Amino acid sequence: MTATYRDVKADILSKIVRGEWEPGGLIPGEVELAEQYSCARATVNRAVRELADDGIVERRRKAGTRVRMTPVRQARFDIPLIRSEIEQSGSTYRYALIDDSVVVAPDWLTARLTLEPESRARHLICLHYADGKAYQLEDRWINLATLPQAEQADFSTTGPNEWLVATVPFSDVEIAFSASAADAALARYLDCMVGDALFTTERSTWWEGQAVTHVRLSFRPGHRMTAQY
Amino acid sequence: MTATYRDVKADILSKIVRGEWEPGGLIPGEVELAEQYSCARATVNRAVRELADDGIVERRRKAGTRVRMTPVRQARFDIPLIRSEIEQSGSTYRYALIDDSVVVAPDWLTARLTLEPESRARHLICLHYADGKAYQLEDRWINLATLPQAEQADFSTTGPNEWLVATVPFSDVEIAFSASAADAALARYLDCMVGDALFTTERSTWWEGQAVTHVRLSFRPGHRMTAQY
DNA sequence: CAGTGGTCTAGACCACTGA
DNA sequence: CAGTGGTCTAGACCACTGT
Numbered sequence: 001m002t003a004t005y006r007d008v009k010a011d012i013l014s015k016i017v018r019g020e021w022e023p024g025g026l027i028p029g030e031v032e033l034a035e036q037y038s039c040a041r042a043t044v045n046r047a048v049r050e051l052a053d054d055g056i057v058e059r060r061r062k063a064g065t066r067v068r069m070t071p072v073r074q075a076r077f078d079i080p081l082i083r084s085e086i087e088q089s090g091s092t093y094r095y096a097l098i099d100d101s102v103v104v105a106p107d108w109l110t111a112r113l114t115l116e117p118e119s120r121a122r123h124l125i126c127l128h129y130a131d132g133k134a135y136q137l138e139d140r141w142i143n144l145a146t147l148p149q150a151e152q153a154d155f156s157t158t159g160p161n162e163w164l165v166a167t168v169p170f171s172d173v174e175i176a177f178s179a180s181a182a183d184a185a186l187a188r189y190l191d192c193m194v195g196d197a198l199f200t201t202e203r204s205t206w207w208e209g210q211a212v213t214h215v216r217l218s219f220r221p222g223h224r225m226t227a228q229y
Numbered sequence: 230m231t232a233t234y235r236d237v238k239a240d241i242l243s244k245i246v247r248g249e250w251e252p253g254g255l256i257p258g259e260v261e262l263a264e265q266y267s268c269a270r271a272t273v274n275r276a277v278r279e280l281a282d283d284g285i286v287e288r289r290r291k292a293g294t295r296v297r298m299t300p301v302r303q304a305r306f307d308i309p310l311i312r313s314e315i316e317q318s319g320s321t322y323r324y325a326l327i328d329d330s331v332v333v334a335p336d337w338l339t340a341r342l343t344l345e346p347e348s349r350a351r352h353l354i355c356l357h358y359a360d361g362k363a364y365q366l367e368d369r370w371i372n373l374a375t376l377p378q379a380e381q382a383d384f385s386t387t388g389p390n391e392w393l394v395a396t397v398p399f400s401d402v403e404i405a406f407s408a409s410a411a412d413a414a415l416a417r418y419l420d421c422m423v424g425d426a427l428f429t430t431e432r433s434t435w436w437e438g439q440a441v442t443h444v445r446l447s448f449r450p451g452h453r454m455t456a457q458y
Numbered sequence: 459c460a461g462t463g464g465t466c467t468a469g470a471c472c473a474c475t476g477a
Numbered sequence: 478c479a480g481t482g483g484t485c486t487a488g489a490c491c492a493c494t495g496t
Contacts, residue, residue, distance in 0.1 A: 004484075017399045029462060040486045045463075056399075061463045061493045070310065070394055075404055079302040079458075165299055170246045170285075175304050176455040179408030179426040197408040197426035226405040229308075233465075258481060269467045274482075290474045290482045 008047035099125035113211035237276035320359040328354035342440035
């Protein structure tokens with residue numbers, strides 16, 4: 001008889017899905033629902049709050065709770081370490097450092113990360129292989145003003161990503177996905193044709209407001225990123 | 230003096246970010262934290278539970294709560310209606326229906342959605358414009374076995390997406406992002422070159438286990454999808 | 459100003475799981 | 478079996494915000 005917050009949540013959701021409570025419509029208040037399910041208001045609150053977090057309903061004090069007109073559709077993607085991604089798919093992971101230099105940050109990077117002019121950065125080109133075939137090219141810049149210890153770090157056997165995750169574990173990230181054509185260098189590294197459509201992700205990372213790193217990841221042709229919701 | 234769950238959450242997070250509590254390490258139990266913050270255990274519970282939802286810590290009964298070794302990095306994307314996406318960017322939205330037919334589902338679609346053999350489907354090609362320029366090509370299949378009323382629906386002035394959202398508001402979705410090269414048709418519709426790299430998303434949708442629709446959305450060259458986390 | 463959600467509390471019992 | 482998180486309760490006060 002005792003309804004759990006999961007029961008309440010599931011029941012409310014089914015009323016919405018089955019159309020008993022229509023999009024845009026008001027649903028009963030917490031006190032009323034608590035009576036109906038004969039449970040405490042806190043239990044109802046958690047159920048409805050989670051539905052609000054899921055984008056199913058919209059809550060406003062005094063105005064009550066409404067079923068969203070257009071349910072907010074959102075997808076969640078896990079952003080795994082490349083090594084885990086490859087190993088979890090059952091393939092063998094291999095890493096290679098292609099190029100490594102310390103340079104003054106180019107203008108586009110200075111703009112993108114809002115760096116001081118003439119900031120020094122470590123620029124790395126790395127390749128990640130799955131079962132011996134090129135899987136992803138990593139073009140990374142690390143801001144040496146924020147992370148001076150990155151100048152000495154050894155990236156010859158382990159990718160900078162793993163070092164960064166260990167060094168700056170909790171940071172703010174901006175991420176973008178796009179499609180881009182392979183240039184000559186990319187085609188050579190990823191063993192594809194110049195002009196091939198490559199799935200590309202770019203990430204910029206800050207820690208306590210300080211720009212840490214920027215990376216462009218280009219996947220081999222045909223790569224798909226998937227999710228359910 | 231009374232600590233809210235937000236205070237507690239923020240304080241715990243800052244201890245983790247500043248390294249006071251290290252990745253992999255155990256953090257105090259709920260009772261102990263409740264004493265430290267002089268608040269109820271339920272308050273601490275909510276704070277730590279949210280940190281677990283955010284992928285910062287990992288909780289297990291009896292074992293306690295640990296800071297995650299590798300924080301689970303996950304990005305959330307809102308999947309807006311194309312109309313809203315364009316209008317919210319300040320552009321003018323226009324829609325055009327390019328092609329419309331009812332056919333027997335091709336094999337790849339039957340396989341993808343696990344349809345009955347010889348299922349009939351409505352196949353639509355639509356173009357979405359931003360400020361008069363082609364923005365996205367929509368290649369959609371609607372399963373008429375599940376949604377017979379889709380055979381009569383009028384998609385000449387409004388895209389099938391809006392009709393579907395109104396008709397089957399709550400459904401299960403599988404989504405995939407990739408890059409693909411423009412073929413002749415895509416190049417013509419999106420006003421680009423054959424072979425151009427296009428950002429592409431594919432969605433398959435079910436409702437109560439029944440396949441509803443499959444759509445491939447191809448964006449004009451240069452499109453980026455972004456998020457923060 | 460009044461009604462609704464937002465949050466806290468003190469206490470309780472339960473469920474899982476590591477030692 | 479014992480310790481930790483998971484959840485529920487009954488009651489309370491607060492903070493918004495529509496009317």
